[in-house]
Amino acid sequence: MRTVNVIRAQLRASVALAVQYRLDFVVEGLLALLWMGVTLVPVIVVFQNRPQVSGWTFPEMLLVLGWFVALKGFLEGAISPSLMNVIEHVRKGTLDFVLLKPVDAQLLVSLAKIEPWRSVDLFGAAAIFLYAFHRLGRWPRPEHVLLAAAMLLAAILVMYSIAIVVVSIAFFAVRVDNLLYLFQSIFDVARWPVSIFRGFLAIFFTYILPLALMTTYPALALLGKLTLPTAAGALLGTALFAAFARAIWRLSIGKYTSASS
Amino acid sequence: MKYALKAYPQLLRTGFAEAVAYRAEFLIWMFSTNMPLVMLALWAAVARSGPVGAYTQKGFAAYYLATLLVRLLTGSWVVWEMTMEIRSGTLALRLLRPIHPLLAYSAENLAAVPMRSIVAIPLIVIFLWNVRDQLAGDPLIWVLLAPALLGAWLLTFLVMAIIGTLGLWLESATSLFEAWLGISSILSGYLIPLDLFPGSVRAVALVLPFRFLLSFPVELALGRVDRAQALLLLAAQWGYVAVALLATRTLWRAGLRRYAAYGG
Numbered sequence: 001m002r003t004v005n006v007i008r009a010q011l012r013a014s015v016a017l018a019v020q021y022r023l024d025f026v027v028e029g030l031l032a033l034l035w036m037g038v039t040l041v042p043v044i045v046v047f048q049n050r051p052q053v054s055g056w057t058f059p060e061m062l063l064v065l066g067w068f069v070a071l072k073g074f075l076e077g078a079i080s081p082s083l084m085n086v087i088e089h090v091r092k093g094t095l096d097f098v099l100l101k102p103v104d105a106q107l108l109v110s111l112a113k114i115e116p117w118r119s120v121d122l123f124g125a126a127a128i129f130l131y132a133f134h135r136l137g138r139w140p141r142p143e144h145v146l147l148a149a150a151m152l153l154a155a156i157l158v159m160y161s162i163a164i165v166v167v168s169i170a171f172f173a174v175r176v177d178n179l180l181y182l183f184q185s186i187f188d189v190a191r192w193p194v195s196i197f198r199g200f201l202a203i204f205f206t207y208i209l210p211l212a213l214m215t216t217y218p219a220l221a222l223l224g225k226l227t228l229p230t231a232a233g234a235l236l237g238t239a240l241f242a243a244f245a246r247a248i249w250r251l252s253i254g255k256y257t258s259a260s261s
Numbered sequence: 262m263k264y265a266l267k268a269y270p271q272l273l274r275t276g277f278a279e280a281v282a283y284r285a286e287f288l289i290w291m292f293s294t295n296m297p298l299v300m301l302a303l304w305a306a307v308a309r310s311g312p313v314g315a316y317t318q319k320g321f322a323a324y325y326l327a328t329l330l331v332r333l334l335t336g337s338w339v340v341w342e343m344t345m346e347i348r349s350g351t352l353a354l355r356l357l358r359p360i361h362p363l364l365a366y367s368a369e370n371l372a373a374v375p376m377r378s379i380v381a382i383p384l385i386v387i388f389l390w391n392v393r394d395q396l397a398g399d400p401l402i403w404v405l406l407a408p409a410l411l412g413a414w415l416l417t418f419l420v421m422a423i424i425g426t427l428g429l430w431l432e433s434a435t436s437l438f439e440a441w442l443g444i445s446s447i448l449s450g451y452l453i454p455l456d457l458f459p460g461s462v463r464a465v466a467l468v469l470p471f472r473f474l475l476s477f478p479v480e481l482a483l484g485r486v487d488r489a490q491a492l493l494l495l496a497a498q499w500g501y502v503a504v505a506l507l508a509t510r511t512l513w514r515a516g517l518r519r520y521a522a523y524g525g
Contacts, residue, residue: 023432023433024433024436027433027436028436030440031436031439031440031443034440034443034444035443037443038443038446038447038452041447041452041453042300042303042452042453045453045457045458046303046304046307048459049307049313049314049457050307050310050313053303053306053307054306173285178286178289178290178293179289181289181290181293182289182292182293184293185292185293185294185295185296186293186295188295188296188299189295189299189302191299192299192302192303192306196302196303196305196306197302197306201302
């Protein structure tokens with residue numbers, strides 16, 4: 001109960017902070033729309049030349065892109081801004097103030113800064129889904145939507161855990177503050193279904209850096225093509241990885257020596 | 262001017278030393294330029310079942326590796342630095358120095374090029390070696406590549422300087438630049454080769470300045486244009502550079518008149 005209250009208060013504070021800048025809200029919202037267009041254009045050009053790519057038709061590919069747009073919005077609107085703050089805290093030594101509070105530090109830093117205008121991405125993703133299913137000429141069955149929702153939660157959890165691990169590196173090497181940007185840019189690969197890759201890259205993006213889990217699996221789930229063993233394996237892997245990230249975070253916090261004078 | 266010419270080599274040396282000092286960050290920034298490779302992954306999958314337009318799988322590899330190389334060599338970051346310094350008021354420090362701030366910025370950005378090359382060239386050369394049959398055969402075209410790259414660097418820098426200077430009026434100059442970046446990534450050939458666009462879009466994209474930021478040097482390296490076209494395009498590129506230079510100068514003068522440094 002207490003945790004829920006803390007989360008509510010944190011969210012309220014960070015939204016209140018963001019809506020002070022009303023012009024930004026409009027400008028950033030428009031920019032999010034523009035980037036969504038930039039994401040779509042190459043796919044439209046590709047499918048003018050081919051009816052399908054690696055077994056994916058245009059509307060099916062749109063489903064992957066829809067998940068990509070939504071997750072990218074989530075990553076750049078909620079996860080990254082908050083965790084970027086941690087690196088700042090470590091450098092300045094102000095993490096002390098966070099650690100002193102009688103609430104779990106990971107929880108506190110994870111919701112510290114949110115950019116509500118990135119919710120435009122979520123609406124954009126919804127529009128892409130609607131159009132894709134319109135093109136497909138059928139709607140997903142309820143159990144498939146449920147499975148997709150489960151995969152989405154797993155995707156968010158994995159993304160967040162990777163970010164936590166990346167940020168934990170800041171405790172050891174303060175100079176690598178742009179590692180999180182590197183992860184953001186690698187995430188760009190997730191805009192394509194993982195089946196376009198062959199050999200080592202296919203394995204890498206499925207098991208080592210599981211981008212497949214983030215966009216391909218939820219899209220397959222919506223299409224009813226995701227098998228239950230794969231889904232179960234993905235969920236189990238997610239749980240293990242989240243636990244691992246949590247352990248890394250605790251280890252790093254232990255190593256933290258305040259930088260202030 | 263004479264003074265600036267004398268100071269410029271030293272500014273370059275300082276900039277280079279800075280790039281070396283922040284090499285870890287530098288490397289990571291360079292690795293986060295990966296969109297050409299992401300696009301290559303898609304097109305390589307598409308071209309598995311046969312060439313698209315004039316591009317085979319190898320053709321796409323050559324195109325996107327050349328794109329990556331041009332992007333790494335011609336990149337700047339001046340717009341971020343300018344808007345930050347305008348906001349924090351540290352631009353005042355630059356104004357006190359006896360050298361034009363834009364010249365100083367250009368030296369800092371130019372001085373990073375050797376560092377970028379050291380990291381980028383070995384990697385790219387290996388790749389280009391594998392796709393060398395896709396490259397231009399005419400030696401004169403390769404001679405023209407040097408001024409084309411310089412032009413692309415200058416144009417990139419000047420566009421950033423223009424938008425950065427607009428930061429003297431606007432608070433959201435970086436958003437404006439983001440919008441430019443989005444449009445440019447489509448129309449400069451960064452994401453898709455311009456000749457794969459449908460006819461009408463391509464016709465527009467070929468004359469807009471975006472092409473000369475990136476696509477033009479790539480087209481040269483891949484031998485997509487003959488000598489006469491190459492010379493004409495080079496003239497057009499430097500025409501755009503001249504216009505941009507004039508615009509930067511005019512805006513900078515007007516902007517400084519209303520600039521009041523923040524902070525104490």
